[in-house]
Amino acid sequence: MRFLLIEDNVELGRAIVERLSLDGHVVDQAESLADARDHCATADYDLILLDIMLPDGDGRTFLAEHRARENATPVIVLTARSEVSDRVGVLDLGADDYIVKPFDFAEFEARCRAVLRRRGGVAGNRVTRGDLTFDTLAGTLHVGGDDIQLRNRELRLFEIFVNSPGQIFSKSKLVDRLFSYDEDVSENAIEVYVGRLRKHLTRSSANIVTVRGLGYKLEV
């Protein structure tokens, strides 16, 4: 998953990035509203983490713009204040959840998962599609009585497909989601990984089909 963290406190920012990276996510960080707008213009995110107090304005401004654009990407607001008025305020503006600083990282992760689950329609750690079962925590694919251990990259790629079966993902979008900005990777890498996943999926009714010129999608 790819997250955008909008937070001007460098130390806290780094801590969050580190933690989320451990969970296998790619996190871009913006330190101002202007910065955040730039990032949003150039990439699609699965989740946005938004601080309220920023050097060049109020995070709520960003949130309002974001929803005005009918952008469905979920947003979790990080706020230093705990007043009920604030809480209602950001939720009314379209935030999916909010969390009061300082917060518990475990809780933070749980809320991220919860929001993603709500949006993505993924039930939990185990997803079944057709005759295959995919276990995120164990990193395994269960198909036809066999457990296959996926590797790091395969896992994260498959996760994307499995969370939105039937949806077409372009190669460039997949590169965006799997790699951070500073790594520049050719789109051929995606072809290679799709190939490797397909090998694992022989003997399963599910398959990753290519839509020429557009990308790939998971079919069951």
Add this chain to the structure above:
Amino acid sequence: MRFLLIEDNVELGRAIVERLSLDGHVVDQAESLADARDHCATADYDLILLDIMLPDGDGRTFLAEHRARENATPVIVLTARSEVSDRVGVLDLGADDYIVKPFDFAEFEARCRAVLRRRGGVAGNRVTRGDLTFDTLAGTLHVGGDDIQLRNRELRLFEIFVNSPGQIFSKSKLVDRLFSYDEDVSENAIEVYVGRLRKHLTRSSANIVTVRGLGYKLEV
């Protein structure tokens, strides 16, 4: 296991920490609610021990917040009062157990174990996975007619794996759970301990497999 003790009485606090350390646990101590929140923000705990009367507020406030966050970490309340109303109160707020001060340490330890057992999904102090039996209390591994005495660190590492077989744990997460905040230990230590555990597991069908780039998991 890693505990958070929230207690402002220094003397009692030290006694508890000492006792629990002897059992091989890592205990962080917070002396106020604010302190406790900070600790929770930076680490995952297996158990929280919560005093009710604290300098900056009522422990029940913390408990309520904790559960509102849907944090599943078990909580045992330490209370100086024995009134039934209090007892019911904390249990309703989501405490897993409570104990009245002054208490007997042996009983205290027993209650901690009981709560951990209930939460961890572990039936008793003895867990069987495949052809090996693991006894938490005795710290022994029974495999193929032999009893192997694990050492403190090995024990606590294996405990983590055995309670969630199949789940991948990253090295950094394992460091978090095995060591307290102020010890900074390289992740190589985990590699070393996994290696030592593996030596004990030869001749067993169970094994700790490495998932490159992600961590380790127990396979049976």
Add this chain to the structure above:
DNA sequence: GCGCCCGTGTCAGGTTTGTGTCAGCTTACT
């Protein structure tokens, strides 16, 4: 207090393997 033992964490080097690129081939569409 002294020496010994044992549990522990670090280090250095050697080894494994996940990963992205490439080149040449196949496929699909015009």
Add this chain to the structure above:
DNA sequence: AGTAAGCTGACACAAACCTGACACGGGCGC
């Protein structure tokens, strides 16, 4: 038939991992 897009076996490299050796320190017996 020509061309662009996609597939795939082989490969090289660096990061990740493993492990034997070692140094440190607390605990225990003397």
